[in-house]
Amino acid sequence: MSTKSPSPWLTLAALSLGFFMALLDQSTVAVVLPAVAEDLGVSYADAAWVSSAYLLAIVAPMLVTGRLGDRYGAKRMFLIGCSVFVLAAVGAAVSPTLPIIIGFRFIQGLGAAMLMPQTMAVINQVFPASKRGTAYGLWGVVGAVASLLGPVLSGVLVENIGWRSVFLLNVPVGIVAVLLGTRWVPTLPTQAVRIEFVSVVLCFLGLIAVVSGIQQGLNWVWLLIGLVVLWLFVRRQHGPDALMPLRLFRSRNFCVGMGTLLLMGVLSSTVLLPLMNWLIVDRSMAADQAGFISAPMALTGLVFGPLCGMLSDKVQPKVMHLIGFGGVALAMAGFAWVMSADGALWGIGILVALYGVAQSFIWSANAAASLADIDSEDSGVAAGVYNVARQFGGVIGVASIGAAVAGGGNLVAVVILATVAVVAAGCSLAFTQRPATR
Numbered sequence: 001m002s003t004k005s006p007s008p009w010l011t012l013a014a015l016s017l018g019f020f021m022a023l024l025d026q027s028t029v030a031v032v033l034p035a036v037a038e039d040l041g042v043s044y045a046d047a048a049w050v051s052s053a054y055l056l057a058i059v060a061p062m063l064v065t066g067r068l069g070d071r072y073g074a075k076r077m078f079l080i081g082c083s084v085f086v087l088a089a090v091g092a093a094v095s096p097t098l099p100i101i102i103g104f105r106f107i108q109g110l111g112a113a114m115l116m117p118q119t120m121a122v123i124n125q126v127f128p129a130s131k132r133g134t135a136y137g138l139w140g141v142v143g144a145v146a147s148l149l150g151p152v153l154s155g156v157l158v159e160n161i162g163w164r165s166v167f168l169l170n171v172p173v174g175i176v177a178v179l180l181g182t183r184w185v186p187t188l189p190t191q192a193v194r195i196e197f198v199s200v201v202l203c204f205l206g207l208i209a210v211v212s213g214i215q216q217g218l219n220w221v222w223l224l225i226g227l228v229v230l231w232l233f234v235r236r237q238h239g240p241d242a243l244m245p246l247r248l249f250r251s252r253n254f255c256v257g258m259g260t261l262l263l264m265g266v267l268s269s270t271v272l273l274p275l276m277n278w279l280i281v282d283r284s285m286a287a288d289q290a291g292f293i294s295a296p297m298a299l300t301g302l303v304f305g306p307l308c309g310m311l312s313d314k315v316q317p318k319v320m321h322l323i324g325f326g327g328v329a330l331a332m333a334g335f336a337w338v339m340s341a342d343g344a345l346w347g348i349g350i351l352v353a354l355y356g357v358a359q360s361f362i363w364s365a366n367a368a369a370s371l372a373d374i375d376s377e378d379s380g381v382a383a384g385v386y387n388v389a390r391q392f393g394g395v396i397g398v399a400s401i402g403a404a405v406a407g408g409g410n411l412v413a414v415v416i417l418a419t420v421a422v423v424a425a426g427c428s429l430a431f432t433q434r435p436a437t438r
Contacts, residue, residue, distance in 0.1 A: 006184045008126040012135055014184040015119040017177035018082050020142045021170045022058075022112040025089075027150025028166050029054065035163040040098050053102045057109025058116070059391045060207040063244050064200050066117035066384020071195060074118040074380060075185045079178055081114030086174035093167035120383035124371050125188055130313055132372070137309010137364040144301030144356070147294065191377045194241040199233060203243060206230035207388070214399040248374065248382055253317065256430045257370025258389045260321060263424040264362055265393020267328060267417060270401035271355060274410035274417075275348070278339055282410070296349050300356030305364065312365035320365035321428035325421045327358025332418035339411050369431060 029051050037047040069077045088108035095101040119139070127135045157165045209226030213219040237244050249255050272294055279290040312320055334351040338344075367386070374382040404413040 005126075005186050008131075008135070010180075010184040011122060011126050011186060012138060014177065014180035015078070015122055016139055016142045017173060017180060018078060018115045019119045019139065020146050021082070021085060021173045021177060022116055023143050023146035024150050024173070025054070025108070025112070025170055027147050028154035028169060031151055031154040032158055032163040032166045035158050036098070036101075039163065042098050046098060049102050050098075050105050053106040054109040054112070055391070055395065056208060056211055057106045058113045059211050059388060059395060060204050061110060061113045062117060062388045062391065063203050063381065063384045064195070065114045066121070066380045066382070066387075067195060067243050068114075069118045069121055069380035069383075070191045070377065073187060073190050074121045075181065075187050078115050078118040078122070078185060079181050081111045081116075081118070082174050082177045082181065083111070084108075084114065085111030086171050086178075089167050089171055089174070093164045116387050117380060117383040120367065120371070120386060121379040122185060122188065124374070124379045124383070125376055126186065129372060133312035133314075133364055133368040134306065134309045136367040137306045137312065137360075139367075140309065140360065140363040141302055141305040143363070144298045144305055147298050147301075151294070189376075196236070196241055196243060199236050199243040202229055202233035202236070206233055207392075211392070211395050214395050218399065218403075244381060244385060245378060248378060248385065251373040252430070252432050253369045253373060254371070254382070256427060257317075257366050258385065260325075260362075260424050260427050261366050261370070261386065262389045262393040262396075263420055263427070264359070264366070265390045266397035266400075266420055267424075268359065268397075269394035270397040270413075271332075271417060273398075273401050274339075274405050274413035275335060275352075277405055278410040279345075279348075282339075283345075293345075293348060293352060296353035297356035297359075300353045301360050304357050304360035308360040309364040311361075312368050315365075316431070316433060317365050317369035318428050318431035320361050321431065322425055324358050324361030324365070325425035325428060327354055327361065329418050329421035329425065331355040331358060332414055332421060336411055336414045336418065339414065 033047045033050060036050060037043060040047070065077060065081075085108055088104045088111055092101050092104035092108065095104055123135050123139065124132065153169060154166045157163075157169065206226050206229035209222050209229060211226075213222030213226060216222065234244075234246075236242070237246050275293065276290050279285040279293065308320070331351045331354045334347070334354070338347050338351070370386060371379070371382055401413050401416065404416055
């Protein structure tokens with residue numbers, strides 16, 4: 001007796017809940033850090049490890065967890081990741097001291113690292129190529145909603161219940177994701193690949209060292225150690241059981257997609273840093289009011305995400321990326337002009353909305369083009385590489401743009417971001433024509 005496969009759209013809904021949970025957490029925790037520092041009697045720098053530990057735990061094992069999805073099943077890894085995430089969130093909420101909170105946050109990041117690659121891997125397998133752009137567009141809406149709701153919900157919880165309640169915000173979301181995932185995410189064929197232990201260790205230690213070096217303000221010792229370890233890791237990536245098969249990079253669109261995705265990770269993680277600093281410090285705006293400046297970005301992303309997803313099924317990826325990165329560069333140039341001229345705040349709102357529209361052209365087109373040529377047996381590991389590139393770009397961006405704001409000022413940081421967008425647009429020219437549907 002055969003079991004009918006669930007609709008791919010129901011599968012997308014279940015996967016998106018898990019993805020939403022991981023992204024919502026990233027956008028909420030920053031709000032609680034001042035309260036954590038004050039309540040526990042620690043410095044803000046120490047409290048920041050509540051966020052840093054989560055980020056480290058996401059980036060470092062992503063390649064491994066992507067491959068584990070290929071080996072043991074994407075559905076199984078997704079459900080385990082959601083469960084680990086929820087249990088660690090409860091642990092962080094009830095922890096009495098900062099070190100214990102940081103430990104649970106690291107475990108929570110591991111849960112996110114387990115579930116995130118599986119969402120892309122399953123989408124890439126259950127949707128035909130002609131519908132993947134639309135699916136990725138809807139999937140991208142999740143990020144817009146999370147970025148809009150995260151700061152607002154966490155602010156309300158901190159003010160009315162307390163900072164510990166923010167860690168519990170995702171618990172009901174995770175429980176529903178597990179229940180729906182059990183029912184709606186199909187069990188896909190697995191690959192009899194061997195997980196090579198030495199490569200796992202080299203990958204994990206190398207990424208930890210590099211990310212730590214960047215987060216410590218360019219600690220060159222850690223960076224050098226990490227790069228050497230990662231070089232040793234790459235040297236081992238041959239054969240059918242490679243943790244990051246080098247055959248992935250035979251696809252031109254995959255290579256170009258990962259490069260432009262890393263640059264987009266830099267932009268998306270830092271676009272608000274100089275803007276918020278300018279509004280709060282230079283324009284003396286209250287923090288809660290400044291936070292609402294990001295609303296047009298999320299709202300336009302919510303509207304244009306699905307539309308751009310459908311467009312990416314029909315329009316060449318280089319065209320989508322050129323429009324997107326061109327719009328981002330224009331928005332950054334506008335920010336620079338408003339800051340230098342001390343312009344009206346309504347102009348900032350328009351530019352933030354423009355950025356939201358522009359990034360919608362990039363996300364779905366990038367995912368669809370990058371993974372279109374990847375064989376199904378490599379879907380998990382390719383999704384792992386995708387998420388590493390995106391998160392690693394965020395780490396680089398936060399460290400570099402944060403330093404630019406502190407050393408050169410908000411205007412310098414915005415000019416750097418505009419330059420990054422122009423470079424990314426140039427890289428986008430290397431995309432080939434839209435791959436044939438499979």
